[in-house]
Amino acid sequence: MSDNPYSTAVLAWxxxxxxxxxxxxxxxxxxxxxxxxIMLQQTPVVRVxxxxxxxxxxxxTPAHLAKEPSGEAVRMWNRLGYPRRxxxxxxxxxxxxxxxxxxVPDDHATLLSLPGIGAYTAAAVASFAHGQRHAxxxxxxxxxxxxxxxxxxxxxxxxxxxxxxLAEALLPPTASVAARWGVAVMELGALVCTARSPRCADCPxxxxxxxxxxxxxxxDGPPRRGQTYAGTDxxxxxxxxxxxxxxxxxxxxxxxxxxxxxxVQRERALDALVSDGLVDPLDDGxxxxxx
DNA sequence: TAAGCGTGGCC
DNA sequence: TGGCCAAGCTT
Numbered sequence: 001m002s003d004n005p006y007s008t009a010v011l012a013w014x015x016x017x018x019x020x021x022x023x024x025x026x027x028x029x030x031x032x033x034x035x036x037x038i039m040l041q042q043t044p045v046v047r048v049x050x051x052x053x054x055x056x057x058x059x060x061t062p063a064h065l066a067k068e069p070s071g072e073a074v075r076m077w078n079r080l081g082y083p084r085r086x087x088x089x090x091x092x093x094x095x096x097x098x099x100x101x102x103x104v105p106d107d108h109a110t111l112l113s114l115p116g117i118g119a120y121t122a123a124a125v126a127s128f129a130h131g132q133r134h135a136x137x138x139x140x141x142x143x144x145x146x147x148x149x150x151x152x153x154x155x156x157x158x159x160x161x162x163x164x165x166l167a168e169a170l171l172p173p174t175a176s177v178a179a180r181w182g183v184a185v186m187e188l189g190a191l192v193c194t195a196r197s198p199r200c201a202d203c204p205x206x207x208x209x210x211x212x213x214x215x216x217x218x219x220d221g222p223p224r225r226g227q228t229y230a231g232t233d234x235x236x237x238x239x240x241x242x243x244x245x246x247x248x249x250x251x252x253x254x255x256x257x258x259x260x261x262x263x264v265q266r267e268r269a270l271d272a273l274v275s276d277g278l279v280d281p282l283d284d285g286x287x288x289x290x291x
Numbered sequence: 292t293a294a295g296c297g298t299g300g301c302c
Numbered sequence: 303t304g305g306c307c308a309a310g311c312t313t
Contacts, residue, residue: 040309047299047308081297081308088311118311138309158292186309195307196302224306229297238297276296 006148006205007172007181013204014184017191021045023052023128024183030104030129031096032056037121037128038089043080045190051080063102065093071289074278075245083241087277087290088116106130127182133175135167136182140189145170147193151210153219154195236260236269241278250288 022028023036035055039048055076059065065073070090077086092114096104104125105111111122123134137159145166146155155163172178192199200206211217229235239259243251260266270287273279280290 037309042296042308042310043298044300044308079298081299082310084296085311116311120310124309136309139307140309183309190309228305230304232295234296234298241297272296 006208007170007177009204010184010188011177011180014180014187018184018187019045019191022049028129029061030106030125031060031062033129034092034104034117034121034125035089037124038085038092038116039080041085041121042082047080051078059093061102062093062096062104065090066097069289069291070277071280071291074241074289078245079242083278084276085116091115092117104129106132108132108134124182127179131176131179133171133173133178134182135164135171136186137163137167138186140186140193141167141182143195144185144189144193147198147211148205148209151214151217152221153211153216154221154224156221157224233265233269233272236265237273240266240270240273244279244287244289250282250284250286252286256287 018024021036023033032052036048036052039052039055058076059068068090070087073086073090074083077083080086095114096102100110105114106126106129108122108126111117111125112119117125120136120138123136124138126132127134127136142155142159142163145163146152149166149170170181172181188203192203200209200212203209206212236259240256243255243259247255256270257263257266260269270279274281277290280288282288
């Protein structure tokens, strides 16, 4: 499969069109790649870039981060969103330091066992950091395959076994080529085969795209999102945590109560943050990021 | 399995 | 303007 026109065209396109992202450079450590993958979960590259630079400057190895309280990771996470990722990345650093001699594992199953690392991230780290052959199936790749192979504009909401089988069937046989292929298809999805306005004129495989060849039929499946935010517990959680991040000292309850009027919802959100380990209720009644 | 989980930019 | 979208994971 390594020399079929499909993969050859995508790989050639990547050679000249790939973005120069710091975690893709030859000198990037496995740890720095792992950090980038966690940060990039549901968060755009442009917002990850400065956060990743600052993070790697402060904690260049897992051991550096493992020495810190988890609350420092949450504070450093700033406004990247989904702050549980910061907690899990800290837990990753501890596990790697204590159980893997400070080295990011290269085994897919071991990576999968680490907190916050699921199927995609385990494959991505094994492939991008260690040059192994794994199917990479993120939102970009799912969209590219849905269009070029299946002929539909958008993939199903939840990943199917058919998608996994397709991604594995397309994987080039040689590990180094497969690793290049994975990041190349992702990049194609991110830059050309985008969700809203795909730039088919710039696509190296437009001539083989089932969706384009079918005349780009409109999506006719079920509604695909519904991710409202305003007024949700998530918004309240965000406001509460922002107060704690901004304060070098523990804060009094009044400071938290000021961020949201609905007391029932506010208490529910605060309890959930405590339950998640993102907030530490102190004995004196104040609240802090976890120690 | 589907819902919950932040944040910000874009059209 | 506001819904949609962004390198998912966990329960």
